[in-house]
Amino acid sequence: MLGGGWPTGGLTELLIEAGASAELGLLSPVLTRLTCGDATVDPAWVMLIAPPWIPYAPGLCWQGLALSRVLVIDVRQAADALWAMEAALRSGACAGIIAWTGTAGRVALQRLHLLAGKRPVWSVLIRAARFRRERSPAMLRLQLHLEPGIQAAVCVEIFKNRLRAAGTVRVSLP
Amino acid sequence: MSSLSPLWLCAWLPAGPLEAVTMEQLAGWAAGFTPVVSIEEDQALLLEIRGSLQLFGGPERIRTLLQQGLHARGHEPVISCTPTVRGSLWLARAGIECTLLTRDELRHRLLPVSVEHLAWPAATMKMLAQMGIRTLGECARLPRQGFARRLGPARLHELDQGFGRSPELRRPHVVPEHFVDTLELPVETTCVDALLAGFQRLLSRLGERLKSRQASTDTLQCHLRHPDGSDTELHIRLCRPAASAAAFTEVLRLRLEALVLPAPVTLLTLKARLSTGQEATGSDLLGRELQADSDLSGLLERLRARLGQHAVRGLALVDEYRPERAWRPVSDPLGTNRKVSRRLLGRRPVWILPAPQLLQRAAGQPVHDGALCLERGPERIETGWWDGDDIRRDYYVARNRRGARLWVYQDLRSVANWYLHGIFG
Numbered sequence: 001m002l003g004g005g006w007p008t009g010g011l012t013e014l015l016i017e018a019g020a021s022a023e024l025g026l027l028s029p030v031l032t033r034l035t036c037g038d039a040t041v042d043p044a045w046v047m048l049i050a051p052p053w054i055p056y057a058p059g060l061c062w063q064g065l066a067l068s069r070v071l072v073i074d075v076r077q078a079a080d081a082l083w084a085m086e087a088a089l090r091s092g093a094c095a096g097i098i099a100w101t102g103t104a105g106r107v108a109l110q111r112l113h114l115l116a117g118k119r120p121v122w123s124v125l126i127r128a129a130r131f132r133r134e135r136s137p138a139m140l141r142l143q144l145h146l147e148p149g150i151q152a153a154v155c156v157e158i159f160k161n162r163l164r165a166a167g168t169v170r171v172s173l174p
Numbered sequence: 175m176s177s178l179s180p181l182w183l184c185a186w187l188p189a190g191p192l193e194a195v196t197m198e199q200l201a202g203w204a205a206g207f208t209p210v211v212s213i214e215e216d217q218a219l220l221l222e223i224r225g226s227l228q229l230f231g232g233p234e235r236i237r238t239l240l241q242q243g244l245h246a247r248g249h250e251p252v253i254s255c256t257p258t259v260r261g262s263l264w265l266a267r268a269g270i271e272c273t274l275l276t277r278d279e280l281r282h283r284l285l286p287v288s289v290e291h292l293a294w295p296a297a298t299m300k301m302l303a304q305m306g307i308r309t310l311g312e313c314a315r316l317p318r319q320g321f322a323r324r325l326g327p328a329r330l331h332e333l334d335q336g337f338g339r340s341p342e343l344r345r346p347h348v349v350p351e352h353f354v355d356t357l358e359l360p361v362e363t364t365c366v367d368a369l370l371a372g373f374q375r376l377l378s379r380l381g382e383r384l385k386s387r388q389a390s391t392d393t394l395q396c397h398l399r400h401p402d403g404s405d406t407e408l409h410i411r412l413c414r415p416a417a418s419a420a421a422f423t424e425v426l427r428l429r430l431e432a433l434v435l436p437a438p439v440t441l442l443t444l445k446a447r448l449s450t451g452q453e454a455t456g457s458d459l460l461g462r463e464l465q466a467d468s469d470l471s472g473l474l475e476r477l478r479a480r481l482g483q484h485a486v487r488g489l490a491l492v493d494e495y496r497p498e499r500a501w502r503p504v505s506d507p508l509g510t511n512r513k514v515s516r517r518l519l520g521r522r523p524v525w526i527l528p529a530p531q532l533l534q535r536a537a538g539q540p541v542h543d544g545a546l547c548l549e550r551g552p553e554r555i556e557t558g559w560w561d562g563d564d565i566r567r568d569y570y571v572a573r574n575r576r577g578a579r580l581w582v583y584q585d586l587r588s589v590a591n592w593y594l595h596g597i598f599g
Contacts, residue, residue: 019543020578022599024524045470056526056596057489057501063524067489071507073477074485084477093470146577154599173599
């Protein structure tokens with residue numbers, strides 16, 4: 001559905017339900033590839049902005065991430081998360097940027113989206129599911145549904161995809 | 175001998191090795207003779223004095239001043255001065271005091287010196303002894319290929335450096351120096367632009383100083399004096415030393431904008447610690463990586479300036495069984511490559527709560543967003559008895575009614591209470 005990967009060069013918006021979810025588990029294979037590098041790309045930096053809890057080093061390591069390439073940014077106000085993401089996008093120093101944020105003005109989102117389009121950066125905004133109704137310039141919008149019945153799997157509903165079709169995929173988590 | 179070729183003066187302290195602090199103090203003092211001072215094995219100072227000859231009136235004059243100064247500080251140096259680092263070092267170690275200006279002179283003087291002053295490893299020395307080699311001259315006469323094969327190419331290279339056949343550079347010891355300057359404001363003000371304009375004048379003076387001393391700095395202290403004589407202070411730290419003051423301007427603006435001033439400002443003071451001998455900018459074969467990292471250090475500076483010094487961190491593992499202590503924040507994520515511990519204890523969640531959260535119970539079972547279903551476990555973690563902060567817990571992977579997977583534990587030490595400690599996914 002995603003054509004085998006997550007898009008760079010544009011904003012991705014991932015909506016989650018309130019409380020404990022599974023967004024970091026869903027994103028960590030990409031974070032692993034970015035921080036460890038492979039035959040074709042060098043290891044690169046990733047930035048976690050305004051995470052809801054403490055990113056737990058042994059858990060990230062278990063997922064395979066190279067911790068020496070992970071940066072964590074704490075903010076005091078919601079607006080700071082968007083500002084930090086904008087600064088990171090402008091600098092081009094990180095290959096992956098994930099920001100947890102709440103309310104975001106349309107102008108701010110538009111600016112992030114334009115900045116994200118200028119560089120091959122994987123930029124993901126994590127927001128609450130209630131923002132689904134708001135219009136967003138993001139080129140890919142997804143909603144993550146937990147599956148109470150099935151072990152170790154989540155449902156990813158792609159409800160806006162500029163590049164390919166929308167739809168729903170089931171993703172199993174490690 | 176060209177007037178540009180280096181001249182190395184070695185002051186060997188036979189009573190050493192001395193404490194690193196003492197050597198640094200001596201190096202700081204010796205920096206009065208030349209900016210290029212380095213410390214060798216905490217037992218010798220190496221000074222490159224070619225550029226200082228005219229100022230001090232020749233090598234003999236510098237030797238005398240250095241000797242007097244070291245005597246006055248309670249040291250008995252052996253001082254040699256030759257065109258190579260190792261040549262000076264070997265001669266000084268051998269107790270030979272001399273000033274040799276050409277490589278030919280140096281060569282003649284080195285030939286009879288015993289190989290013991292090379293300070294090579296015992297195994298190498300034993301091999302030399304077996305070969306019947308006692309002096310540097312005998313060493314230097316050995317066929318080069320055989321020498322490299324039997325004693326290693328590194329030793330041959332050292333020998334070449336000592337005799338001046340290949341160049342040797344030393345990284346100068348970094349000597350701290352301070353910059354302090356003040357600017358009186360024409361009118362009392364709290365206006366950020368006016369304050370920034372004032373600081374920019376101070377920064378440009380700092381920039382001139384950095385340029386003239388070929389120095390860099392990574393820390394600024396800004397003092398804003400109020401009419402009642404009190405100061406508001408700002409400390410700015412860059413991730414990497416900067417050789418131009420421009421690097422500070424943007425960070426300073428952000429900090430000034432965030433600052434709440436209790437009163438107008440009358441006087442600005444700028445203090446900085448300079449370090450010399452460290453190339454702050456430039457690129458090498460790894461230019462691309464340097465570029466990326468400098469972008470990143472700039473980014474981290476901007477983030478720190480707005481969000482606070484501690485808002486930006488890296489993560490590292492700690493070899494520790496207690497889950498809450500198995501990690502630590504890293505305040506300097508760009509620091510030199512950290513040793514990565516790879517000892518993993520088992521499946522761990524990607525999130526951990528700042529402190530374990532006591533769970534409600536229903537019918538004896540833990541509850542969080544509905545009854546919890548224990549999917550995997552228990553993993554007994556029992557440790558810490560030696561420091562009095564011991565734990566005894568059974569950890570489980572649990573799933574709540576919504577399908578989220580949680581890391582919970584039952585505390586076996588107390589009344590078997592259940593706690594939420596982390597979140598998977």
